[in-house]
Amino acid sequence: MAASRALEGAGAPAGTERDGARSAVWLESRGLRGTAALLLDLHTIAATEGRTPSIAGHRAELAGFPILVWGSTLVELAMLEAGTSIMLQDCPSPRALLPEAAAQAGRGWCFQLAAGEGRASVAGAELYLDGSFAELDSADVRLVATALRPVSGLPPAPSRASLTAADLEARHAISLANGLRLAPCDWSRIRVAAARILVPASERSRSRGAGAEVDDNE
Amino acid sequence: MNGASDTSAVLRPPREVMRLSRLGRFYPTRLSFARILVRRMARERWRIQPAVRELDDDGFGRVSYHVHTPSGVLGFAAFSHQLDPADRTDRVIAERWDASFALTVEPPTRADLDRLHENVPRQEAGRCGAREIVLSRANRSVRLFDEVVASLADGRQPSLDDVGRVGYLMRTTAVYGNGKFGLADFEQVRRRGILTLPFQAEMLTVYLIRHFSLELVDHLAVRRGGFRAVSLDGPRRRALGIGNATGLGMAPFLVSHPQLIDRWVRMRETALARVMEVEQASPGELARFRTLLARARTHVAEWRPQVGDAGLARRLGTVERRLEELERLVAAEGDGELLLGFRPWTALAAWAGDDTETAELLNSILIELYPERVDDLETTAGSDEREETDPAMPIGALRETIEARYGWALEVEFDRPESQGLFWYHSEEKEEPRLGFRHEEPGAERELRLGIARQVAHLHRTLDREDPARPTGRFLRENPGFRKIVRRIQSLEDSPYAEIRDxxxxxxxxxxxxLRGKLSMLGASRFDPKSLLWTRVTFFQGAPLANELERSDADDWGFATTAAAGVGTIA
Known part of the structure; x- marks a missing residue:
């Protein structure tokens, strides 16, 4: 909720704030630095407000764009160009593409992402993640979507796969049990952004809130 | 029996049901969440066991319970505080309360209880975590609480009329769950297998607050009256539920969770459709109908809105008169044929006609009448609420979808200033939801996105300029601000009752x-609107007490009445 409001407060277009928030929580609850990606998005949304990434052919220029916010659009772009490699140039936080890819994979898609030496594959409920992919803060990413009809299984796992869907689910279960703990300064930045959707109170607004009109001592 | 989604019964069309003028006449049914919870507690023989009781002579201190279920043990902690009357307010912006509560994933240890004691009374300002499921607070009823304690301390039972008139000893002003303020996420709660359906955790908390409030008045009576004191008797205990003050926060929920709303309404409408299929009512069913009808009439007679809106008071007067008329029509010794023919309940619906207040009350009675036809639906109340965009859908198909399903939105004349006269927002004060007048107050640029009709109309106009063959995904890439409404439209294809068509x-x-539409689905009764912006209601009035869950009639508490409680039946 706070992440969604923060993205909305920062100026994310309607609907992208929820996608972005869900992706941030997905990453953070699986130990993939979702909060850091969220804070980066909060910083870059204002700078790119009103602009959309430049996309020509199969190439998108993403330098300075908030990727949690645009992740669903980019994954959908790959789905529309199924089987074709899409180049995402200067993609901040490449791992921010994983949550939306995982969601679409559950609906019968396969995604392969490559950035430098890092690799990620997502299909159905399976996921292989080379550790270096999750660590990248910015990279050129090749993204390929393939429709799995009928489900034909997962492409070969990257040879140096360091994380699987089971590993991430185990991390997620621990996060659910213990809750997510954010550094106070990070939490403060999120709260500040979220507060931008609030309307200052006034005597008139107070009188239009619930329970303003009658004696409560009854 | 078919599930909610595959019934062959004919459901009422969404254009008839999903109007504010209909939702605002809903009554709770046996499929409301409070009823489902109590039925489950009874079926699974849940036990509420006292664990800690540290209350002083004024009833201040702390209490904890263990809630034993077949799937595990939950904990509940209650903290009772001194409160200056000047600080007592039902508003969300309050900062102090008579009592505060937490439902916990496990029974709290002493250390847990100390930690909760530090934080739960502070509510939003305190620190709760993934071990806490629900956070709540309540105020004592000034109209009743002290009067009940004084009577009991003096060795007398309080007036049953007063008990029934107020209906509760405490009134909650917020019941938070599902991850709010750092509480356990619903997914975590669901995975534990105890509270798997929406709002079960919140309803259980309210039930436990009722239990606590009844124990508290007994405790105070003994401390004040000593040997003279008596315990509140069973009929009065049952006649007391828990009050709840609810404001505009419900509205954003109804718009933001369309798939849940669809499940809830579809569950109710499917139940009703199944009942309408009954071809002939048996003598036993007719007798039971008369019993429920009489109880419902008394329930309405005892429902006295305190401040109220004039419209509700007038409608209830009409309901009372019409139910009297109906009782005469269907009397066992009478010669009325209303319910003796083919499809009697369809005939009853025709008799109710356009009087929606009466019609919806009768619908609740009918659902009550056939547990064997409807109770299996209670498992259909949940939804994973997965919304997804279909980027490949051609824009032409999206336009056709809008025209087929959102005609009601396209009919709104948004160039009339009144059609956008209101805006909904969260105030800086405790993020309280409020309603403003767009053309008279600042803040509209930060409004909540609850204007579904306006968003649909704007999208439809914009799509007019687009190539119908173009995939929606490409449109969204250039127009990201429409993602929310496009995804909503595409995701609700199979959710006919998802949208409020106003x-x-x-x-x-x-x-x-x-508020009434949602509260009825939770199981609230005796709506008592204090204005058009907020209402008071009562939960669990007439419900079996914790030590009565094994009674054979534990599920028979719909349309609770003081009169019924007074003669010792559950409701």
Whole structure:
């Protein structure tokens, strides 16, 4: 909720704030630095407000764009160009593409992402993640979507796969049990952004809130 | 019996059901969440065991319970505080309360209880975590609490009429769950297998607050009256539920969770459709109908809105008169043929006609009448609420979808200033949801996105300029601001009851209708609107007490009445 409001407060277009928030929580609850990606998005949304990434052919220029916010659009772009490699140039936080890819994979898609030496594959409920992919803060990413009809299984796992869907689910279960703990300064930045959707109170607004009109001592 | 989604019964069309003027006439049914919870508690023989009781002579201190279920043990902690009457307010912006509560994933240890004691009374300002499921607070009823304690301390039972008139000893002003303020996420709660359906955790908390409030008045009576004191008797205990003050926060929920709303309404409508299929009512069913009808009439007679809106008082007067008339029509010794023919309940619906207040009350009675036809639906109340965009859908197909399913939105004349006269927002004060007048107050640029009709109309106009063959995904890439409404439209294809088919921005919109619609699905009764912006209601009035869950009639508490409680039946 706070992440969604923060993205909305920062100026994310309607609907992208929820996608972005869900992706941030997905990453953070699986130990993939979702909060850091969220804070980066909060910083870059204002700078790119009103602009959309430049996309020509199969190439998108993403330098300075908030990727949690645009992740669903980019994954959908790959789905529309199924089987074709899409180049995402200067993609901040490449791992921010994983949550939306995982969601679409559950609906019968396969995604392969490559950035430098890092690799990620997502299909159905399976996921292989080379550790270096999750660590990248910015990279050129090749993204390929393939429709799995009928489900034909997962492409070969990257040879140096360091994380699987089971590993991430185990991390997620621990996060659910213990809750997510954010550094106070990070939490403060999120709260500040979220507060931008609030309307200052006034005597008139107070009188239009619930329970303003009658004696409560009854 | 078919599930909610595959019934062959004919459901009422969404254009008839999903109007504010209909939702605002809903009554709780046996499929409301409070009823489902109590039925489950009874079926699974849940036990509420006292664990800690540290209350002083004024009833201040702390209490904890263990809730034993077949799937595990939950904990509940209650903290009772001194409160200056000047600080007592039902508003969300309050900062102090008579009592505060937490439902916990496990029974709290002493250390847990100390930690909770530090934080739970502070509510939003305290620190709760993934071990806490629900956070709540309540105020004592000034009309009743002290009077009940004084009577019991003096060795007398309080007036049953007063007990029934107020209906509760404590009134909650917020019941938070599902991850709010750092509480356990619903997914975590669901995975534990105890509270798997929406709002079960919140309803259980309210039930436990009722249990606590009844124990508290007994405790105070003994401390004040000593040997003279008596315990509140069973009929009066049952006649007391828990009050709840609810404001505009319900409205954003109803718009933001369309798939859940669809499940809830579809569950109710499927139940009703199944009942309408009954071809002939048996003598036993007719007798039971007469019993429920009489109880419902008394329930309405005892429902006395304190401040109220004049419209509700007038409608209840009409209901009372019509139910009297109906009782005569269907009397066992009478010669009325209303219910003796083919499809009797369809005939009853025709008799109710356009009087929606009476019609919806009768619908609740009918659902009550056939547990064997409807109770299996209670498992269909949940939804994973997965919304997804279909980027490949051609824009032409999206336009056709809008025209087929959102005609009601396209009919709104948004160039009339009144059609956008209101805006909904969160105030800086405790993020309280409020309603403003767009053309008279600042803040509209930060409004909540609850104007579904306006968003649909704007999208439809914009799509007019697009190539119908173009994939929606490409349109969204260039117009990201439409992602929310496009995804909503595409995701609700199979959710016919998801949308409230009214313009919530119109100056004439009455939020009280939204509140009643949702509260009835939770199981609240005795709606007592204090304005068009907020209402008081009662939960669990007439419900079996914790030590009565194994009674054979533990599920028979719909349309609770003081009169019924007074003669010792559950409701």
């Amino acid at each position: 313009n919530l921005l119109d100056r004439s919109c009455e939020p009280a209708d939204l």
